[in-house]
Amino acid sequence: MKTDINATSATTSWPGLIEAYKNWLPVTDNTPVITLQEGGTPLIPINSIGNRIGKKVKVYAKYDGLNPTGSFKDRGMTMAISKAKEEGCEAVICASTGNTSASAAAYARRAGMRAYVLIPDGYVAQGKLAQALVYGAEVLAIKGNFDRALNIVQEIASKYPVTLVNSVNPYRLQGQKTASFEIIETLGEAPDWLCIPMGNAGNISAYWMGFKEYYKSKKSKKLPQMMGFQASGSAPLVIGKVIDNPQTIATAIRIGNPVNREKALIAKKESNGAFLDVTDKEIIEAYKLLGKEEGIFCEPASAASVAGLLKRKNEIQNGATIVCVLTGNGLKDPDCAINNNDASFSSGLEPEIQTIAQRMGL
Numbered sequence: 304m305k306t307d308i309n310a311t312s313a314t315t316s317w318p319g320l321i322e323a324y325k326n327w328l329p330v331t332d333n334t335p336v337i338t339l340q341e342g343g344t345p346l347i348p349i350n351s352i353g354n355r356i357g358k359k360v361k362v363y364a365k366y367d368g369l370n371p372t373g374s375f376k377d378r379g380m381t382m383a384i385s386k387a388k389e390e391g392c393e394a395v396i397c398a399s400t401g402n403t404s405a406s407a408a409a410y411a412r413r414a415g416m417r418a419y420v421l422i423p424d425g426y427v428a429q430g431k432l433a434q435a436l437v438y439g440a441e442v443l444a445i446k447g448n449f450d451r452a453l454n455i456v457q458e459i460a461s462k463y464p465v466t467l468v469n470s471v472n473p474y475r476l477q478g479q480k481t482a483s484f485e486i487i488e489t490l491g492e493a494p495d496w497l498c499i500p501m502g503n504a505g506n507i508s509a510y511w512m513g514f515k516e517y518y519k520s521k522k523s524k525k526l527p528q529m530m531g532f533q534a535s536g537s538a539p540l541v542i543g544k545v546i547d548n549p550q551t552i553a554t555a556i557r558i559g560n561p562v563n564r565e566k567a568l569i570a571k572k573e574s575n576g577a578f579l580d581v582t583d584k585e586i587i588e589a590y591k592l593l594g595k596e597e598g599i600f601c602e603p604a605s606a607a608s609v610a611g612l613l614k615r616k617n618e619i620q621n622g623a624t625i626v627c628v629l630t631g632n633g634l635k636d637p638d639c640a641i642n643n644n645d646a647s648f649s650s651g652l653e654p655e656i657q658t659i660a661q662r663m664g665l
């Protein structure tokens with residue numbers, strides 16, 4: 304448990320995850336640390352979700368949407384870009400459904416490198432595209448999906464002097480595993496369930512690595528069951544085969560051929576976990592609940608973890624501790640928010656007290 308953190312140290316002393324966990328990461332004193340002080344994200348109780356389950360469970364959101372570029376990708380990117388810099392690389396490339404491209408662009412440019420990002424044309428949320436552009440990436444939108452883009456960047460990185468920073472880059476998962484360390488430090492123990500959305504399945508693999516490392520070092524006495532969730536139209540790990548034309552409102556996880564499939568399956572098996580799909584409707588229900596009952600705005604892909612938890616609530620043991628990973632910030636996808644909410648919105652009103660009071664029901 305972290306103790307004795309006063310307001311000043313809490314706001315000024317978090318150095319970023321490489322500095323915080325350097326003994327657990329493949330870095331040396333010669334590694335130039337490229338950081339935006341990522342990591343150290345809050346673990347927030349989400350009681351309205353817990354109440355829907357009953358059984359005295361405790362449910363928390365690991366809100367990784369509060370990272371510097373608004374997603375968990377920053378955890379991996381600080382490592383991948385620092386190591387690329389150490390190796391003298393001058394340009395990086397990635398395929399992305401949006402968040403990886405935003406993060407790669409931010410960290411690469413901070414390190415003085417070029418960033419090439421391949422995205423599926425028309426299927427990247429506006430906020431993410433805006434970020435990649437503002438961070439100064441070279442954005443290449445292809446007439447094809449993420450899986451095709453990943454094939455292309457893998458081939459390019461094998462032929463040209465550009466470093467691949469998708470999650471096949473082993474440093475990415477090293478950085479991302481630190482989220483498990485933070486969860487154990489905050490709870491004082493590993494949770495019983497870790498609920499997480501899956502796309503390319505790198506993050507679930509990274510979390511599992513982190514949980515195992517702390518367990519082996521006796522920093523926790525148990526390991527969580529890894530519960531991975533995919534969107535129904537885009538659930539290759541659930542149905543056990545590649546999907547050629549994946550579809551879902553959660554564009555971040557619109558992936559039909561996950562590159563980290565084997566690692567994720569090992570995590571499921573070793574942890575006695577499970578993979579399940581959730582429909583777009585279930586994702587949006589969870590997304591709205593988090594917003595209007597908890598004040599947490601995540602992106603639709605992230606809400607898959609909560610949707611999945613609610614769907615499997617009958618299997619949860621009494622008194623269990625559950626962590627849902629909220630991988631990305633809701634501001635990433637404003638179109639989804641505007642089209643999917645239960646708010647009342649009156650526009651074009653006359654700027655008069657009486658009109659406003661009347662609309663307020665006063």
Ligand code: F0G
Pocket residue numbers: 374376398399400401402403404470500501502503504505506507555556602604605630631
């Ligand atoms: N949640 C969000 C918000 C994501 O952006 C992603 C992946 C995932 C979950 C799934 O993580 O791939 O490690 O299983 N986004 C990638 C991208 C593919 O390009 O930004 P995963």
